[in-house]
Amino acid sequence: MQSVLTIAGSDSCGGAGIQADLKTFEAFGVYGASVVTVLTAQNTTGVKDIFEVDAKFVKAQIDSILDDFDIKVIKVGMLFNKKIIKTVKDAIKDLDIPIVLDPVFVSKAGSALLETEAIKELKDFCQYAKVITPNLYEAKQLFDYNENEEHDLAKIRDYKTNVLIKKHKKEINDILYSIDYLYTKTDIKSFYTPYIRTKNVHGTGCTLSSSIAANLALGKDLEEAIRVSKEYVYEAILKAPNLGKGSGVINHKV
Template sequence: MNKKIVLTIAGSDSGGGAGLQADLKTFQAFGVFGTSAVTLVTAQNTLGVQQVFPLPPAVVAAQIASVLSDLPPHAIKIGALGQADIIQAVAAELREVRVPIILDPVMVAKGGSPLLSPDAVAALTADLLPLATLVTPNLPEAAALGAGVLAGRDHLLKGGHGTGEVLEDVLHWQGHIFRFPTPRQHTRHTHGTGCTLSSAIAAGLALGLEMPQAVAQAQAYVARALAAAPGLGGGHGPLEHGVAVPG
């Protein structure tokens, strides 16, 4: 079979707009087969996160091992991990994996609240970042990681938190810099943009694209999904993941 497989290791969003739900919808749109390992369960909607329930690290590790043993992925996307022992468990399972790994460091909530404790940030930096093919921080997350952590590391700096009418994602890849400007869309329905972008990059890589092309296609897909957002909920609503992937 030529069907490509992509694994998401992420949290569950009960509102369906972000987390592994957004990842699996994105994989479906790109025509790849999505598998998942749940790291934490959230009670959330478009208005915010009410509760977070991290899974035992052994349960997270067992899910990853099960998928790797029978449905080996062509790319992996990592999202919310929650705490240090889950990060360490994920890193241990992926240490021998040799496929592209896209790490979306879910560290700061949309409202600015930290989502990882200092020991979890340290574990992320020490154990997981060295395994990542590409790390995709937004501006607050890049500030939390620090310039020293990102220096010399392949990363995509997402510009969605920037100002002005043109936003710019900047890819630092193999010693080169690629800039991806996009017009700002004035909408409150932006929930899950980061999850969707990173999972779209993983899907593109699984399908054989080079990194700059995968990023460009992912950004264009997110722009389409934003423009077609269904307007659900009373807060930051979800995207429309069913839009056509740009050719």
């Protein structure tokens, strides 16, 4: 069994963060280890409070896992502040392990999950990832991405990594699709699933990135890992249990 590590925040309602990551890893048959960076008091309606883990303890968790497990892929999620970002970056950037970086800025319910002064440090971290997975808002913050100029590679190539930008919508033959674009150094690939009109989307970003990490660990190339992951998230939304008063959780066991 392959082992995958998630370095991310804890979601007390279980739909996003390390909880979503571990559920996703299990769904794909890989073993999931975790490093907690931040504790959140949250539910589907929003984040009520945030308690950051001391950066030294974050490093201790990383060292503990890497000393014992043969980690195949590392997924990185919510890091919250500059000190934690730098600690995580310095601990894993030179490892010969692919990194899937989900640059978490804001929750689905609109709560800020990254301190403003930490954005520059996060930008620097991006260059060490195999792929980063920003949504439209995060892409705008990272490299002034404009969805109306979705194929402007110049703004993205400076990142020296693959960039998967999520959450585009496009109507084709009277059918509305959700489209993610993968920008590589030389090409652009599109990944489509039908758009589902629903409030049940809590944790979809975390789930997509952790699914990509799991599938990379299983030996798939990046494009195939993304294709499988986008289909998995589509099914997870489609079969959501309809729990929560706000942005409802999805079903990781599909």
